[in-house]
Amino acid sequence: MQNSLYCLPVTESPPRAWAEIDLSALLHNLAVARKLSGKEVMAVIKAGAYGHGLEETARTLDGCGLPFLGVANAGEARRLARAGIKTTPYILGATLPEERAEIAANGWTPCLCSLDEIAHFNQLGRAKPISAHLALDTGMGRGGFLPGQIPEALAAIKSSPGIKLTGIGSHLPVADEDETFTRQQIALYDKIAATIPQDHSPFHIHISNSAGLMKYRSTTSNLVRPGLLLYGISPFPDEQKQLTPVMSLKTRISVINELPKGHGVSYGRTLLTRDTKAAVLGIGYGDGYPRSLSEKGTKVLINGTLCPLLGRVTMDQIIVDVTELSECHPGDEAILFGPDLIVSDLALKAGSIPWELLTQITPRVERRYL
Structure with missing residues (x-):
C-alpha cells in the first residue's frame, strides 16, 4: 500500500534565496537619468537587464518613450519581440554574420563596426533599407571605426542603398576612473560627430554610459545609454543617494x-x-x-x-x-x-x-x- 504521506496535496515551497525587484525604483532611476542628462535615454537591458530579468524590466520600460532598448545580441532582441515589447532593440557591439538576417528582417537597429557589416547589411536591406548606427572607436578598442577610417566607412554607407544611417555612437572606457582622458575622448568624439552628415531624422548621437552622463557633457550628443544607473547603483559612491537600488x-x-x-x-x-x-x-x-x-x-x-x-x-x-x-x-x-x-x-x-x-x-x- 502506498504511504499516505506521499498522497497529501502540497503547496509549492518558497525559495531559499530570492531577489526582490522594485520596478518603481527602476522608473525613479530613469527619471534621474533624464534629469541629469537632459537628453533622450536608451535603457541598457543586456545580460538579463543586469540580472534583474530581461522581459519584466523591458515591460516596465516599454511605453516610457524610449527610442531604444540596448541589448547585446539578436537572441536578447528576439526575447523582447516574443514578449511583445514595442520599443526598438539596439544591438550594442559588432554582429555575427549569422545574426544579421534576423536583425534586418525584424527592424532591429545594429551599430556598424566594420566594412564587412556595412556590405552585408546593404545586401540584406535591398528590399527594405535597414536603419543602422555607425560605431566610432574613440578609445575603447573593442569595435568601431578609428578616426582615420571614418571617411572610408561613410563612403561605403553612402554607396549602400540598403542602409539608412540614423545615428552614431561610441563608448567611454574610463569615465569612472580617468577624467583627463575622458574629457579628451569626448572632445574628439564631438569633433568627429560634427562632421557626420545627418541625412535622416531622427539622428541619434551617443557616447555616454552611466558615469558619462553623471559627470560629463558632450556638445553634440542627444542620447545617453545608462545601464548601472538604471538599476540604482552609481559608479561614483558619493552620488549614490539620488538613486534607489532596484x-x-x-x-x-x-x-x-x-x-x-x-x-x-x-x-x-x-x-x-x-x-x-x-x-x-x-x-x-x-x-x-x-x-x-x-x-x-x-x-x-x-x-x-x-x-x-x-x-x-x-x-x-x-x-x-x-x-x-x-x-x-x-x-x-x-x-x-x-x-x-x-x-x-x-x-x-x-x-x-x-x-x-x-x-x-x-x-x-x-x-x-x-
Missing part, C-alpha cells in the same frame, strides 16, 4: 547552532574565537553570492543588525554570527544586498565590480517583482 538579494535562516570556542566552521575550518550562535543561510556561490567574500569582513543584515560572515562561502550555504542579535529564528529574512547594503560595497570586498555581482545572480534565485 534589486534586494535575500535569503532565510535555515538553522541556528550554538558552537563552542575553538570549533571549526565551513570548509577550511575557520576556528571560532568565542562561543558563537551561528546561523546557516540558504545561499551560496551556486546562487551567485561570491566565494571571494569569504573571510573579508563581509556582513549580512538580519532583523536590522549587521551580522558578520563566518568562514568560507559554500555552494549552497553561508554561516553568519548572530551572537549579538537579541532575537532571531529559523525562517527569518537575511539581506545580502539592497538599499541598506549597497552592492558596490560588497563588490569592493569581493575584488569585483557591481556589474559582475548583479549579472552573476543565477536562475536558482527567484526574481520577485514588486
Whole structure:
C-alpha cells in the first residue's frame, strides 16, 4: 500500500534565496537619468537587464518613450519581440554574420563596426533599407571605426542603398576612473560627430554610459545609454543617494547552532574565537553570492543588525554570527544586498565590480517583482 504521506496535496515551497525587484525604483532611476542628462535615454537591458530579468524590466520600460532598448545580441532582441515589447532593440557591439538576417528582417537597429557589416547589411536591406548606427572607436578598442577610417566607412554607407544611417555612437572606457582622458575622448568624439552628415531624422548621437552622463557633457550628443544607473547603483559612491537600488538579494535562516570556542566552521575550518550562535543561510556561490567574500569582513543584515560572515562561502550555504542579535529564528529574512547594503560595497570586498555581482545572480534565485 502506498504511504499516505506521499498522497497529501502540497503547496509549492518558497525559495531559499530570492531577489526582490522594485520596478518603481527602476522608473525613479530613469527619471534621474533624464534629469541629469537632459537628453533622450536608451535603457541598457543586456545580460538579463543586469540580472534583474530581461522581459519584466523591458515591460516596465516599454511605453516610457524610449527610442531604444540596448541589448547585446539578436537572441536578447528576439526575447523582447516574443514578449511583445514595442520599443526598438539596439544591438550594442559588432554582429555575427549569422545574426544579421534576423536583425534586418525584424527592424532591429545594429551599430556598424566594420566594412564587412556595412556590405552585408546593404545586401540584406535591398528590399527594405535597414536603419543602422555607425560605431566610432574613440578609445575603447573593442569595435568601431578609428578616426582615420571614418571617411572610408561613410563612403561605403553612402554607396549602400540598403542602409539608412540614423545615428552614431561610441563608448567611454574610463569615465569612472580617468577624467583627463575622458574629457579628451569626448572632445574628439564631438569633433568627429560634427562632421557626420545627418541625412535622416531622427539622428541619434551617443557616447555616454552611466558615469558619462553623471559627470560629463558632450556638445553634440542627444542620447545617453545608462545601464548601472538604471538599476540604482552609481559608479561614483558619493552620488549614490539620488538613486534607489532596484534589486534586494535575500535569503532565510535555515538553522541556528550554538558552537563552542575553538570549533571549526565551513570548509577550511575557520576556528571560532568565542562561543558563537551561528546561523546557516540558504545561499551560496551556486546562487551567485561570491566565494571571494569569504573571510573579508563581509556582513549580512538580519532583523536590522549587521551580522558578520563566518568562514568560507559554500555552494549552497553561508554561516553568519548572530551572537549579538537579541532575537532571531529559523525562517527569518537575511539581506545580502539592497538599499541598506549597497552592492558596490560588497563588490569592493569581493575584488569585483557591481556589474559582475548583479549579472552573476543565477536562475536558482527567484526574481520577485514588486
